[in-house]
Amino acid sequence: MYDNQPTRPFEGVRKFLIVLRFAARTFATSVEVFLHKPGSFGERYLGLQALAALALIFFWPAFCEPHHDPRPMFIYAGLFFIACVLIRLRTFARQRRGGQQPHSRYNGTPELMKRFRRMDEGKVKRVVEPWVVFLTGAAFLHFSPPLGGYLMLATVGLLISNCFSAEYERRRVTGLNDAYLEQRAIAEGFRDARRD
Secondary structure (H helix, E strand, C coil): CCCCCCCCCHHHHHHHHEEEEEEEEHHHHHHHHHCCCHHHHHCCCCCCHHHHHHHHHHHHHHHHHHCCCHHHHHHHHHHHHHHHHHHHHHHHHHHHHHHCCCCCCCCCCHHHHCCCCCCCHHHHHHHHHHHHHHHHHHHCCCCCCHHHHHCCCCCCHHHHHHHHHHHHHHHHHHHHHHHHHHHHHHHHHHHHHHCC
């Protein structure tokens, strides 16, 4: 039988990118809660990807060789959970105080901004933080291969997530610029029509 629903071109690619973005956000969330100031996150930052990150961290040792000690990963899962609770408490306290709120999905201000004052926030997130996570993972490889390997893989998720965010922001700015130019052209056309 024929399917009456029209197929959209690149539908498979779109679905793949959605899954890739979610997986990258899951890995990124699992390290961003430690890299960014707890009181700076948006209220909707910790969503489904935080729950997925907790499950991923907890079950990660099952993907590793059986003779490796899983306890460092369980400790990491516990620390991740505590960091998420702290973020929720700080976010709630900030909302109760009122005042300016960040974007609801904002992933926080990097703690490393203090040390890299000459870099803007985006560059710290795209360049410095992935290196910090990767080198931390490499250092942990000797102590706990599952934890070290996880952190090194989380670096990839962090990079992909940051690339998606940068592209999203670029497209939004381009769209706003296009809308501004179109509205200006319409306003000029309207003024010319009024003169006639």
